[in-house]
Amino acid sequence: MKFTEFTLKEFIQKALADINFVRATEVQEKLIPIVLSGRDLVGESKTGSGKTHTFLIPIFQKLNESSDQVQAVITAPSRELATQIYQAARQIAEHSEVEIRLANYVGGTDKARQIDKLQSKQPHIVIGTPGRIYDLVKSGDLAIHKAGIFVIDEADMTLDMGFLETVDRIASSLPKNLQFMVFSATIPQKLQPFLKKYLTNPIIEQIKTQTVISDTIENWLISTKGRDKNAQILEMTKLMQPYLAMIFVNTKTRADELHSYLTANGLRVAKIHGDIPPRERKRIMNQVKNLDFEYIVATDLAARGIDIEGVSHVINDAIPQDLSFFVHRVGRTGRNGLGGTAITLYQPSDDADIRELEKLNIKFLPKEMKNGEFKDTYDRDRRVNREKSHEKLDLEMIGLVKKKKKKIKPGYKKKIKWAVDEKRRMTKRVENRAKGRAERKAKRQDF
Missing domain, CATH: 3.40.50.300 (P-loop containing nucleotide triphosphate hydrolases)
Incomplete structure (x- = not known):
């Protein structure tokens, strides 16, 4: 109309x-x-x-x-x-x-x-x-x-x-x-x-839509496992060539750290979080409008409500502790029918959070940085498929124990022991994920 x-x-x-x-x-x-x-x-x-x-x-x-x-x-x-x-x-x-x-x-x-x-x-x-x-x-x-x-x-x-x-x-x-x-x-x-x-x-x-974010936005997932996150983000900046990119972090401390690192490496980076005085924030926003910066490092509460034109890329330094903020972060790009790219860094313990976001019909594309470019990589669901096979082994283990006979075939004990050990490893992994989520919640006070 x-x-x-x-x-x-x-x-x-x-x-x-x-x-x-x-x-x-x-x-x-x-x-x-x-x-x-x-x-x-x-x-x-x-x-x-x-x-x-x-x-x-x-x-x-x-x-x-x-x-x-x-x-x-x-x-x-x-x-x-x-x-x-x-x-x-x-x-x-x-x-x-x-x-x-x-x-x-x-x-x-x-x-x-x-x-x-x-x-x-x-x-x-x-x-x-x-x-x-x-x-x-x-x-x-x-x-x-x-x-x-x-x-x-x-x-x-x-x-x-x-x-x-x-x-x-x-x-x-x-x-x-x-x-x-x-x-x-x-x-x-x-x-x-x-x-x-x-x-x-x-x-x-x-006003319902098929997805909670614009369908002009591509959501990429990049694993941080075994990588230095600062170096990883710096490498991204060399590959992205953004018009303007917003990098969202979960705490003010992390904002200070990442801002210092990127600035020291020659990038034009603005910083917005709750400890920045109003007069300074106003000056920074004017500089952003004048395209004095290519990157903005920001916390969620400080950045919500700021409407910045021309955001071509969003980088999630980590998945937000409050998942509702993910939509607000990613929604900074892909506006008015334009295309946009949102890159989310994740670790294995974030899997449950990613699945919650996928329930909102957010589709993630697994990517990696290799040979100076972003490339498609294996979906993290391979881990889930392995876990399903482990569940089958758990059931098999129970059956083996129940049906154990006096005459044991060669390798039988080793098979049971392997299944038990694998079950313990899986349980420990689940406990570590739960511990990681609890630690992230405890850090909310640092917003």
Whole structure:
């Protein structure tokens, strides 16, 4: 469906044409009419599906530019995501002949200046992180009590980062006659009480796809067994020739280590994690947009909500401890119908996690680096087939023990002993995998 088929204000159509938005995405086609109708909505769709314009377009369509009041409030769980939404909104507003006042309220910015500006005029549309928005509401400087629309973007991330209570306080400051919208890649069970509290008979739309990630993305698996991981990633960088690659790691310590290693080897690498100060993060993001870097090393929570154009490759330094982050990582590439490659480094103890991801219809291609290129290699399922043969041997061992006769054939004892030893080796391997998973969970505090 083309955007021109929607009944939209002329300046909105001009704004969309200016950024070459011709056809609506599946999410936009299905949800924009619902939002325009005024219904409460829970929209669930894969990352990178166009959720931002799904709620921005109807907000601008409904906006009364002559009013002096706040008419819409949009929260996002990170400064970068809030700024991304603000930039998208500003691009639309710039095409309006009548002034549309937008405000981006995030932590790390000049609060006193924001308060001073609010004394003279209130914005039409408020965008920002929950903490800063609520601070301005609590102080009485930001008047949202007559707003007609409230949007929570990336609700699952809002919950993950512990901001839901602050969002709750913002919601309680808004009028009862309100259109409430929640957009998210997933809708966790823990979010349900909040939705029931505020949403009135909402339309719940799950935009289902064959896979949870774009089918333009190739997922490669490369084993790290017996290899130095830093050297392995460095070798990858020489083979990939990316436009821009994001390398995801599980801890801040690992981010520092890998960033130092790659930088020391002459690569242009940015680093993003929770300990990077806001001012420094903003500077880094500007450099990323200017293509000053080829690689970005990032942790999950720090990187979620950052929308970076032109990511051609994603490297998973390790499988994330929370498997839901895998989708968010890989979804950074292959956007807008473009191709992308996601490379995941794994070790044998990750097999159970990989199988969980495969249940989501994510198909992995086993690869190896050989003779200066990426080559197809054997599927790791060979291990499973061996394990199945071991199970047969276990059953055979039991049968042999039960049916043992007085007259033992030559080699019989050796066969039983071999089967017992093999069973012990398999059990030990399973225990080691379980131990590895437990250790990874214990390291979560290092995010």
